[in-house]
Amino acid sequence: MDKRQRLGAGLSRRRFLYGSAVLGAGFLAAPALAQQVCRPTAGDILGPYYRFGSPFLAKLAGPEEAGERLVVSGTVLSEDCRTPIANALVEVWQANSTGQYDTQTPGNFTDKGNFHLRGMLYTDAQGRYRIETVMPGRYPVPPNLPGLEQYAGITRPAHIHFRVMESLHVPVTLQLYFAGDPYIAKDPWASAHPDSVIALEAEGEGRRGVFDIVLSRGV
Ligand SMILES: [Fe+2]
Incomplete structure (x- = not known):
């Protein structure tokens, strides 16, 4: 062919x-x-608090981290929604339980300071990933962000940022949201990405959820 x-x-x-x-x-x-x-998971903005070079770890939060425990797991799949993608790089970053990132400086992408609540991992041979963290807190869109001035002050629903890539697929950047969050409806990004909203269930002292990610083939 x-x-x-x-x-x-x-x-x-x-x-x-x-x-x-x-x-x-x-x-x-x-x-x-x-x-x-079946469709590729829709991409979203990178957001102002991404930083390159987060450490390789799947346990973003230790026991000392304040907040409700959260485990998110899932499978990275090719565009047929069936074929798992092994060795996909999954990068995640989020705010702490009070809505603070480890940098509060927008666009500080190349800062090499201490990374906190950020990590990256490779999917296993079955395309699976699993992160252990805490529920991220909500935060307002800061004022005077270039291009986002009209959204200043809007409360963002709780979310975790993802960037997923693999050599034969098109990388995707997205945000994961949680069903039932009352701030989703008025958030311009969450409300436009219903496929990135997952339900959580109770697990021990915390909660857990499953989020599968579908990547487009590059050819
Ligand atoms: Fe964010």
Whole structure:
């Protein structure tokens, strides 16, 4: 199959999936429909508090960290929503339980200071990842952020930032949100990314949730 044929096959598959979603809308309840739709996880802004070079670790928060314990796990999948992607790099960063990042300087991406509540890991042979952390706190969009002036003061719902990449797929940057957060509806980013909102369930003293991430093929 040459490149043109492969592109054609890809288009057909996407059209088929779109067609399935439209067909399903008439017959299936919303939760069942959501499970049937296969699409790459939508990307979102990087945000002002990203920093390059976070340490390799999956346990972002130790027992000394204030806040409710949270475990997020999932699988990174290729665009067929079935094939696991091993050795995908999963990078996460978040605010602490009071809504503070380890840097409060927007755009301080190359700062090499102490990293806190940030980490990166590779998915295992089955494409799985698992992070241990605490529930991130909400925080207001700071004033005078270039390009975000109109959103200053909006309370961001609790979220964890992700950046996921693998050599044969298109990297994605996104934010993970938690169902039931009353601040999702008025947040311009969370409200536009319903596929990045997961339900949490109680686990011991804390909560846990599953978030699978689908990457587009690069060719
Ligand atoms: Fe954030």
